[in-house]
Amino acid sequence: MLGGTGVLKKIVMKFGGTSVATGENIRRVASLIADYVGQGYGVVAVVSALEGATDQLVEAMEQAKRGNKDYVYEFRQKIFGKHLTTAGKAIEDSHIRGEIEQILKTTLDELEKVLVGIIYVGELTPKSKASILSFGERLSAPILWGALRDLELNAQYYTGGEAGIVTDLNFEEANPLMNVTKYQVREKLEPLLEKGVVPVIAGYIAATQDGVITTLGRGGSDYTATIIGAAIAADEVWIWKDVDGLMTTDPKIVPTAKMLPELSFQEATEMAIFGAKAIHPRALEPAMEENIPVRIRNVFNPENQGTLIVKEQKIKHGDAVKAITLIKDVALVNVSGTGMVGTPGTAAKVFDVLGKHNVNILMISQSVSEANISFITRRNLLETTVNALEIAFLGGRLIHEVTAEDDVCVVAVVGAGMKGTPGVASKVFTAVAQRGINVRMIAQGSSELNISFVVKEKDGEEAVRALHEEFKLDKI
Ligand code: ASP
Ligand code: MG
16 A cells, blocks of 8 residues: 555546547446556556547637538537447437436537637637637546446546646747646545546546646647646556557667667657657646656557656667657758858847747757858648748848758757767768768757658668667667
8 A cells, every 4th residue: 555545556648539538448448447446556547539530620710710501510429429429329328318418418518609609709719718628528527427337437527627737828829837736636636536436537528727728739638648647647558549659669670679668768758659659748848847757558459568668768778869759741941141151140030020920940050160050840830830930031131042942851860878878979860871862951959869860752761770770779
C-alpha cells in the first residue's frame, strides 16, 4: 500500500481516439480498467473524443458560421446516431444505457443551440469555438462511464473543469493555472480513489476561473492526463494508443525497427514528432516537473509493457543514438543578401514577419558568413511564407532574394547519449554520404540531443535506413 491511500498504485490512464472508436473498443477499455481496479490499482480514466469527432465539430462550426442550417441539422442527426450506436454496443444494461442516452440527448440539444446561435451571429470567437470543440469529449466520456458501471464498477463522470482543471482565458489553447488546478484536482479525486471509485474525466477540456469552457489545444487529452497525474502524484500516467510504444524509427521505412523500452523526457521531447503517432511535448511538462513516469501502451496488446518515459537519461555505452525520425511535408526557405552581414536585428525582422503570418518554423540555420538564413516550414504554408517575406523585404537593402524548395524532408537523429560524444555527427553524415545523398541544411541545438538535417524528399527514406543500420538500432 502506497501513500496511505489504500490503493496499490495510482495510475492515470488516457484513452485516445482509436481506443474508443467503437462500442466494442469502449467495452475493451472498460474491462481493462476493471482488471487493474481488481488488482488493487487506483485508476483515473481520461477519455478523448470518439475517433474523428473533433474534426467533425470543426467542420460543423465552419458550416454554421457560413449559415449552412441544413448541414448543422444533418450533423446533429449524424453525430447523435454515431454516439447512440456506440453507447448501444458499449453498455448492455438497459437501465444504464437509457440514462446515458438521455445525457447524450441533452448534451446534443445544447450543442445544437450553440451551433444555431453561430448561424445567427455568423461569427466564431475563440470562446464559442472552445465551447463547440468541447462536445466531442462531453459525449464520449459518459459512454465509458456507462460501460464501467455496466461492469459493476463504481465510477463517476466529470468534465475537465468539474475535475478541477482551471485555465487562463486563452480559450482554444488554454494554459492550466497549475497551483489552483493541482489543489482542486487533488481535493476532488483523492477521496474517490480511496473509496475505490473510478473517476472518468473528459479530456482536452477545462474551464476558466468563472467556469467558462476552455480547451487545451488539439490533441490535448494527453495533457489532461499528465495534469491530473501531477495533481494526484500518480505513480505513472499511461497513454493507451493503438501501437506498442515508440519505435527506433517508422517500421514502414525500416521493417526491423524496434520498440524503445525506455526514453528520457528530454529525448521524448526531442522526438517532437513520433512518426504519425505524435504526443505533444507540452503534455510531457506536468509529468516531467513532478517526475511522474509516462508510459505509452497498446490497448490492443496490453501484455506489452510499452515505452516508459522517465526523468533519468539511461545511457549505455555505444547507444548514443536512439531513434531516427523523418518529417515530410516540409519546405525549405532561404533568405539571402549581403545587406544582412553584420546587421543586428536581421533575424528578428525575418522571424517577426513570419510570426505575424502564423508561420511556424521547424528548423533554422545560419552560417557565420551571415549572408543567408535558411529555415524549414510546413509545406502548406510555403506560399504564405514566401509572399509575406517578399512583400516585407524585396526592394529594400537587407534581403535580396527569397528562394524556396518544396521537395525536401527533415531527418532527425535523437539520443541523449549524443551529448558530449565526439564523432556522432561524422558517423551520421558519412553514412548518408555513402548512399550518395546530398545534405541541404543542418541544425544541431546546443542541447546536443538532436541532429536534424534536410535532404531531397526522394532521399529521405534511404537516409533513415542508412542511419538505422549505421547505429545498429535493430539490435537495441
Ligand atoms: N479530441 C481532441 C482532438 O482531437 C483532443 C484529443 O484527442 O486529445 O484534438
Ligand atoms: Mg482526438
